[in-house]
C-alpha cells in the first residue's frame with residue numbers, strides 16, 4: 001500500500017509532501033490551508049474473478065485542533081500518484097519539501113508529472129463518509145466503497161486508491177490520521193467470494209520423504225512422469241511420509257488411504273501451504289492411493305489424490321526389482337549416502353551404503369508392482 005498528504009500549494013513554502021511520515025491529513029488548518037490524504041492498497045492477494053462482498057477502511061485519528069465532528073469523505077482517485085521519501089518533522093502538519101516521485105498538491109509525481117486539477121483528480125461521487133470528532137479509531141464503508149474495490153480487482157491498472165477529503169470551507173477542521181509507516185497503519189478489510197468452479201487446488205509438489213540417519217533427508221518425487229517408486233524400507237511399522245505442497249495456504253477436511261490389504265492408515269498435519277501425511281502399515285509391493293479430502297485454498301476446493309508406489313529394493317524406480325537394481329546397490333556399496341545415490345540406501349539408515357542394503361535388494365528380487 002502507499003499513502004501520502006497533498007499540502008495546499010503555498011508559493012512561500014514550495015511543494016510539500018510527507019511520503020514516509022507517520023501521519024496524513026484531511027481538512028483545513030487553522031490558517032485555512034487545505035490538506036488531503038491519498039491512500040491506495042495492493043489487492044494482489046485476492047484471486048482474480050472474485051466477487052467483493054464488503055470493504056471497510058479503518059484508520060486511526062491521532063490529533064486534531066478541535067474535537068468537533070467533521071465529515072471526512074473518500075473519493076476514488078482517477079490518476080496514479082507517488083510516495084517519495086519526504087518526512088515531515090514535529091506534528092507533520094506543514095509537510096516537508098517534496099522529494100522525487102512524491103505526490104503534492106500540484107504533482108502526481110514530483111517534480112515533472114502534474115495533476116490535471118490541483119489538489120488531485122478524483123471522482124465527484126463520494127465513496128464513503130464518516131464523521132470524525134475526537135482522537136480514536138474510525139472506519140468507512142458503503143456499497144460504493146465495495147464497488148470501488150471490485151472495479152480495481154477487475155482492472156488493476158485503475159487502482160489509484162482514494163483521496164481522503166475533510167471539511168474544507170472552514171478553518172481548523174483538519175484531522176490527522178496515522179499512515180502505513182506508523183505503528184497503527186490504515187487497514188482495508190475486504191470480504192470476497194472466490195470464483196466458482198475452480199476445482200481442487202493442484203499440488204506444486206508431492207514427495208515421499210525419509211531421513212537417512214546422519215546423511216540427511218531425501219525426497220522421492222511422486223509427481224514425476226513416469227512416477228518413481230518408493231524403494232526404501234518403511235521399517236517394522238511400514239511407515240512412510242508424504243509431503244504435499246500447494247501454491248497457497250490450504251485447509252484439508254480429512255485424509256484417507258486405500259491399500260491392497262486395507263491395512264494402511266494416514267494422518268495429516270497442515271501448516272500453511274504444506275500438508276504432511278504420515279502413513280503406517282503400508283505393505284510392500286503396491287500402489288497406495290492417498291486422498292486429501294476437500295482441500296480448499298480460498299480459490300477452489302476438492303479432493304486431491306496422490307498415488308504412492310511402494311516397491312522395496314527398486315532402486316532405479318521402474319516398478320520391478322531385477323539384477324539391475326541389485327547391481328546399482330552393489331556399485332554404491334561403501335559410498336556415503338548422498339543426493340545422487342540415496343535410493344540405494346534401502347534401509348534409509350544413512351552413513352555408507354553397505355551389505356545390508358545389498359541383501360535387501362536381493363531379498364526382494366523378482367517382485368514387481370501389480
Ligand SMILES: [Ca+2]
Pocket residue numbers: 002003004018019020021083179180181
Ligand atoms: Ca506514506
Ligand SMILES: [Ca+2]
Pocket residue numbers: 313314315316317318319320321322324325
Ligand atoms: Ca527396478
Ligand SMILES: [Ca+2]
Pocket residue numbers: 345346347348349350352353354356357
Ligand atoms: Ca543402509
